[in-house]
Amino acid sequence: MPPATIRSTPERLSRPQQVAEAIKSWVMANGWRPGDRLPSEAELIERFGMAKGTIREAIRILEAQGLVKSRTGPGGGVFVHQVSEERATALLGNYFYFQHLTIDDVYQIRVVLEPELAASLAGKLSEAQLRALEEVMTCYSEPARTAEEERAQHLASLRFHALLAEMSGNPLLRFLIRFIANMLADITVSRKLYAQPNRELWSSGLDYQSRLVTALREGDADDARRILADHMQNAHRLMRLQETVLTQRFLPEKGII
């Protein structure tokens, strides 16, 4: 195994940060995969010639990035870990916490990504997957009576999109759509944005989505794309009134939808 040297003075990185970077490079160089165990704390202390606290801080840095997980006890230790979608979502959400993001901004992306997703999935889904989509749709088959029901339906509607994205074979497209759905879900629960019922939006949403499932089942990509494009434009139009700033809080680690 390579000696895992660390740079003497890179550019004002604290020692734990240097150690974290060194470990990261080390993992990469050795091609270690999720599940593989890193050397124990004691070994790292010896290998890097640093105090326990310093090594531990380095591990914490990697853990915060979602790259490792540690367990106590015999057979325990620090293990390479595949960054989870939830972690990536939370970390990216931190970035947008400081950005001034509007409904318009989000829908400018949705209006092009969602139709592309729909088109790419047309004719590619199993009957079980199509059923799962229809299952989510049952959550809003009846018009909402209360603001609470309204909110629940909105979340279910976002879950529909997140579920659809999950079926994509494109990890990038999948992540982006689910990330955006999570952000929208976050403001739904954290704010009174949709307190007053907006029948038009959610009833039309139901119509769009049922037509979409039909198009997906029949394998009509152009139709699927067109339906979702219309759906997004319509949703955007109905929400534009609320020109509100998003992400007023950090996204929680555990997904909302």
Added chain:
Amino acid sequence: MPPATIRSTPERLSRPQQVAEAIKSWVMANGWRPGDRLPSEAELIERFGMAKGTIREAIRILEAQGLVKSRTGPGGGVFVHQVSEERATALLGNYFYFQHLTIDDVYQIRVVLEPELAASLAGKLSEAQLRALEEVMTCYSEPARTAEEERAQHLASLRFHALLAEMSGNPLLRFLIRFIANMLADITVSRKLYAQPNRELWSSGLDYQSRLVTALREGDADDARRILADHMQNAHRLMRLQETVLTQRFLPEKGII
């Protein structure tokens, strides 16, 4: 100031993680903004009733997420910090390090996002901004002779897209396009992917981009969208041969392009 209590036993979070979350909530609740100073280490130790090492690990966690920065010396301390685009890019890049991402996957996104960006910027750019775009284009006005020049031109071409994205008023669109450009730049420098000259790709790219700047200057959104859509489809077609797995390494903190 609120007491900043921490949850007794949330769900198997280590104490530093609990403290980090508590500090995060505390910052949010108080509406602290970038530049604001958190209580000193000593105060945090007292407030949370925990040892120095634990507090320090918590600070490291927040620092790894890009949410705080700490300085030594008088007037030093831990400061709230706006998550930088570079940090967000690196953290999200960690996620895709473990995903099987293909050229097709990336271009499926580019082919819809880039035209949307172009359309939204048509007629909105100042002459100085248009000049800046043309300035980048001079990097590949001559056909490349060597593989090294070829590579440099490819990076410049990606820088063109990143620069264009920077001019968008949409922080989400801006980040996504620049993130993708960074990923493509990363594989360009880390691999021999474009070792053999591909004249067709880069000469056609120059043509597309100069026509794009014209459309942007004249404020023809439809034309701008069409040009970039064609450009992306063409680039995708020429690169499809290399059905290669991307992101075989972690993205560096400092942007490539």
Added chain:
DNA sequence: CCCAATTTGTTCGTATGTATC
């Protein structure tokens, strides 16, 4: 059920480094 071994987790005291005045 308990005990022992193993590994991370936490604490405390002290010392060092660094930037400001």
Added chain:
DNA sequence: AGATACATACGAACAAATTGG
């Protein structure tokens, strides 16, 4: 230059969690 106020690093001891006998 020296004093001050901070974070940073070290080391030794102790605590907690997990596994297996």
